[in-house]
Amino acid sequence: MRTIILLLISNIFMTFAWYGHLRFKEVSxxxxxxxxxxxxFFEYCFQVPANRIGHGQFTAFQLKTIQEVITLVVFIGFSVLYLREDLKWNYLVGFLLILAAVFFVFKKW
Structure with a gap:
């Protein structure tokens, strides 16, 4: 659970670092x-420990998959609440298809 919480915090910082400036286009x-x-910097302060703690419980492939799912969940909230963009049906379908990939990554074959 610590890994998931750290990844969630990391992704919040990452999303603001990558996309937060879009509301401030007048800034150079x-x-x-x-x-x-x-x-x-703060993203990495949470990301690196999350991966260090989580590796062993999860494979690197699974950690990356968890990271991407959390990224999408955080980004949906960010784009709707902060950027005030519409969440369209085709975005949700695309995200659901990515979630389907989680099944294949975590399924014990």
């Missing part, structure tokens, strides 16, 4: 790059 690019790098 070099400034948003610098701010994004500063935010990304």
């Amino acid at each position: 690019l070099w400034k948003v790059i610098l701010i994004s790098w500063l935010i990304a």
Whole structure:
């Protein structure tokens, strides 16, 4: 559970680092790059321990899959609540297909 919580926190920082500046297009690019790098520092402060703690309980492939699912969940909330973008049906279908991939990654064959 610690791994999931750390990945969730990491993804919140990552999403703001990568996309948060889109609401501030009047700010010069070099400034948003610098701010994004500063935010990304905190992402790594959670991401690296999450992977270190989780590896062994999960394979690297499974950790990456968990990371991507959390990224999509965080991004949906971020894009709707922060960027005020519409969540369209085709986005949900695409995300659901990605979730189907989770089955194949975690299924014991």
